[in-house]
Amino acid sequence: MSSAVSIKDVAALAGVSIGTVSNVLNRPDVVADETRRKVLAAIEELGFVRNESARQLRTGTARAIGLVVPDVSNPFFTDVARGAEDAASDAGHMVILCNSDESEQRQDRHLQLLAEQRVHGVLITPVDAAPEPVRRLRDRGVSVVLLDRHADVADACSVSVDHRIGGTLAINHLLAEGHRELAMVTGPLSIAQCRQRLDGARDALVAAGRDPDGLRVVEVAAMNVASGRNAGERVLAGTRRPDALFCANDLLALGVLQVMVRAGVRVPGELAIVGYDDIDFAAAAAVPLTSVRQPSRSLGRRAAELVLGETNSPREHVHHHVVFPPELVVRESSRRFR
Amino acid sequence: MSSAVSIKDVAALAGVSIGTVSNVLNRPDVVADETRRKVLAAIEELGFVRNESARQLRTGTARAIGLVVPDVSNPFFTDVARGAEDAASDAGHMVILCNSDESEQRQDRHLQLLAEQRVHGVLITPVDAAPEPVRRLRDRGVSVVLLDRHADVADACSVSVDHRIGGTLAINHLLAEGHRELAMVTGPLSIAQCRQRLDGARDALVAAGRDPDGLRVVEVAAMNVASGRNAGERVLAGTRRPDALFCANDLLALGVLQVMVRAGVRVPGELAIVGYDDIDFAAAAAVPLTSVRQPSRSLGRRAAELVLGETNSPREHVHHHVVFPPELVVRESSRRFR
DNA sequence: GACGCGAATTGAAACGATTTAACGGGAGGC
DNA sequence: GCCTCCCGTTAAATCGTTTCAATTCGCGTC
Numbered sequence: 001m002s003s004a005v006s007i008k009d010v011a012a013l014a015g016v017s018i019g020t021v022s023n024v025l026n027r028p029d030v031v032a033d034e035t036r037r038k039v040l041a042a043i044e045e046l047g048f049v050r051n052e053s054a055r056q057l058r059t060g061t062a063r064a065i066g067l068v069v070p071d072v073s074n075p076f077f078t079d080v081a082r083g084a085e086d087a088a089s090d091a092g093h094m095v096i097l098c099n100s101d102e103s104e105q106r107q108d109r110h111l112q113l114l115a116e117q118r119v120h121g122v123l124i125t126p127v128d129a130a131p132e133p134v135r136r137l138r139d140r141g142v143s144v145v146l147l148d149r150h151a152d153v154a155d156a157c158s159v160s161v162d163h164r165i166g167g168t169l170a171i172n173h174l175l176a177e178g179h180r181e182l183a184m185v186t187g188p189l190s191i192a193q194c195r196q197r198l199d200g201a202r203d204a205l206v207a208a209g210r211d212p213d214g215l216r217v218v219e220v221a222a223m224n225v226a227s228g229r230n231a232g233e234r235v236l237a238g239t240r241r242p243d244a245l246f247c248a249n250d251l252l253a254l255g256v257l258q259v260m261v262r263a264g265v266r267v268p269g270e271l272a273i274v275g276y277d278d279i280d281f282a283a284a285a286a287v288p289l290t291s292v293r294q295p296s297r298s299l300g301r302r303a304a305e306l307v308l309g310e311t312n313s314p315r316e317h318v319h320h321h322v323v324f325p326p327e328l329v330v331r332e333s334s335r336r337f338r
Numbered sequence: 339m340s341s342a343v344s345i346k347d348v349a350a351l352a353g354v355s356i357g358t359v360s361n362v363l364n365r366p367d368v369v370a371d372e373t374r375r376k377v378l379a380a381i382e383e384l385g386f387v388r389n390e391s392a393r394q395l396r397t398g399t400a401r402a403i404g405l406v407v408p409d410v411s412n413p414f415f416t417d418v419a420r421g422a423e424d425a426a427s428d429a430g431h432m433v434i435l436c437n438s439d440e441s442e443q444r445q446d447r448h449l450q451l452l453a454e455q456r457v458h459g460v461l462i463t464p465v466d467a468a469p470e471p472v473r474r475l476r477d478r479g480v481s482v483v484l485l486d487r488h489a490d491v492a493d494a495c496s497v498s499v500d501h502r503i504g505g506t507l508a509i510n511h512l513l514a515e516g517h518r519e520l521a522m523v524t525g526p527l528s529i530a531q532c533r534q535r536l537d538g539a540r541d542a543l544v545a546a547g548r549d550p551d552g553l554r555v556v557e558v559a560a561m562n563v564a565s566g567r568n569a570g571e572r573v574l575a576g577t578r579r580p581d582a583l584f585c586a587n588d589l590l591a592l593g594v595l596q597v598m599v600r601a602g603v604r605v606p607g608e609l610a611i612v613g614y615d616d617i618d619f620a621a622a623a624a625v626p627l628t629s630v631r632q633p634s635r636s637l638g639r640r641a642a643e644l645v646l647g648e649t650n651s652p653r654e655h656v657h658h659h660v661v662f663p664p665e666l667v668v669r670e671s672s673r674r675f676r
Numbered sequence: 677g678a679c680g681c682g683a684a685t686t687g688a689a690a691c692g693a694t695t696t697a698a699c700g701g702g703a704g705g706c
Numbered sequence: 707g708c709c710t711c712c713c714g715t716t717a718a719a720t721c722g723t724t725t726c727a728a729t730t731c732g733c734g735t736c
Binding site for chain 2: 049050052053056057062063072073075078079081082085094095096098099110112114115116117118255258281283284285286
């Protein structure tokens with residue numbers, strides 16, 4: 001059972017002390033060539049694998065970071081995860097991925113486990129606005145980077161996108177294309193991102209000299225395709241159908257689109273649609289989707305870099321707040337009908 | 339710095355020994371009510387968090403499993419991951435997610451790190467058919483479940499879908515709809531899943547009394563949307579365009595579809611398309627995609643259950659080979675043109 | 677009143693690595 | 707030939723838990 005092989009066995013076989021084996025592993029330069037070769041040979045022969053928990057216990061630092069997101073089945077978050085993994089990988093770290101499913105309870109359970117693992121840091125898109133979980137984590141000595149959420153609280157780094165501007169971009173575009181009767185499909189307004197996108201949308205209306213309350217808001221329970229279909233049906237059922245829809249993310253937009261296509265509503269002829277995130281599938285949709293792009297992979301990468309940087313030099317660390325600008329990608333779904 | 343709080347501090351504050359604190363943590367029933375309350379109060383007051391590495395070092399077992407997949411941005415694998423996480427979560431375990439990107443080198447690096455972490459087990463869709471990495475892992479004492487790959491080797495569990503039958507289903511359907519000039523778009527044939535789906539496709543042709551070599555094969559370098567577009571362009575450029583296309587996964591199919599729609603080729607009028615995986619976005623595509631469904635979430639869940647089961651009772655463990663049947667989901671993209 | 681018993685608690689020995697101060701021995705300077 | 711110095715190596719302490727044999731204590735039994 002080679003799993004039982006420890007540094008001690010290697011030392012015995014190589015005829016050196018365990019301290020020397022440790023040096024071969026961690027500071028190969030201080031050990032003589034001859035010795036190093038013997039030790040490496042012994043490691044090879046025994047199939048020795050370093051026990052990371054022992055290392056971690058002694059040094060106090062883990063080689064992993066946690067990533068807590070609401071939902072990995074959302075391609076936006078997989079892209080973020082990829083970015084985070086890229087950066088972590090470069091630093092020889094692993095990523096522990098956790099889904100909170102928008103449940104505070106699940107989130108807290110995950111955070112507890114991550115704290116027990118003594119992870120190097122945590123990247124999190126918190127379930128709700130309350131800075132509570134962040135504070136608890138910091139109290140436990142874990143450094144935290146808020147993902148896709150600008151930290152109002154000053155005690156953590158954050159990497160985010162200016163969603164308010166994103167909302168404004170979307171509405172400005174729809175207005176410019178000549179759409180007048182606008183509505184927004186959004187997930188729970190308890191989610192900060194949704195609120196901000198809505199605020200941005202209203203900003204645009206105000207700037208255009210229109211009544212921000214003229215924007216109808218269709219709020220659904222989740223931010224996935226199924227909820228999008230639900231929203232689509234509600235829009236269909238309503239009186240006075242809007243001629244353009246801004247959806248708080250692409251999954252919602254795809255759901256709405258599906259319902260519209262099925263119901264024979266021409267998009268963008270009778271109804272223009274703008275999504276948010278610009279996931280890969282937006283371009284491949286029934287009608288290629290206009291969307292507000294977030295640099296998701298960079299978001300994840302930057303966040304991971306921040307969290308790794310913070311714990312490496314906690315003394316002189318000052319919290320950064322990185323805000324990426326969103327960008328409108330125009331495709332078929334929002335064109336003016338001619 | 340509450341991160342420095344150890345069981346010893348708790349013991350001191352509560353006025354008991356560290357053994358008792360450990361008992362409160364792990365076997366609360368053996369300690370007297372009064373004592374338990376004191377200890378819990380001390381834990382609360384100090385903000386004590388158990389150090390998992392120390393626990394792990396002592397007990398030898400980690401509370402995490404590794405999941406190594408080619409690409410999490412493929413929704414099929416996120417679904418698998420969700421299933422695995424569900425099962426792991428139930429057992430109080432975490433999932434460490436790793437992307438191999440179809441690179442054997444990346445895969446091996448991840449496996450090395452997972453072995454060092456002494457993870458409870460590893461779920462893996464190996465980069466290539468070689469059972470080598472699996473063997474290495476087992477040698478290191480880590481139990482392994484092959485995901486989406488039937489183990490020809492008998493030394494590991496496997497959870498998979500019968501891709502050969504999946505390929506047959508797809509082609510039978512296309513033939514039944516009256517398509518005659520068939521082609522298959524596939525990722526690298528070094529990927530076993532691709533080969534099996536192709537074999538199944540040929541089976542169907544033979545069974546229908548047709549020449550299996552009449553099936554044109556378009557092989558591209560990766561299994562994502564971009565490669566699908568590439569395949570689409572090659573199909574367009576070729577002479578004698580097929581009237582039906584079986585794609586080795588939905589991402590390829592979506593890419594092809596995008597190109598066809600843009601080029602004005604009517605789907606399914608001039609070209610029928612069948613995908614594979616039935617990811618959520620298949621139904622929301624430009625033309626709702628007929629696809630061979632895999633029970634992806636169940637796949638992940640079952641695999642996680644197996645790996646947890648194996649290490650919990652390694653003595654009497656016998657390797658299971660779970661094979662789920664695929665299922666054809668018919669939508670617009672493959673209908674016979676009338 | 678001695679004894680045994682069970683329940684609750686304690687103390688100490690692991691687990692497998694890293695780290696640091698001490699050590700040995702050969703080279704070089706005087 | 708002796709003293710230093712330096713390089714490579716070693717021995718031992720340590721990290722924070724779990725676990726198990728040993729201990730204490732109160733109490734009922736004979």
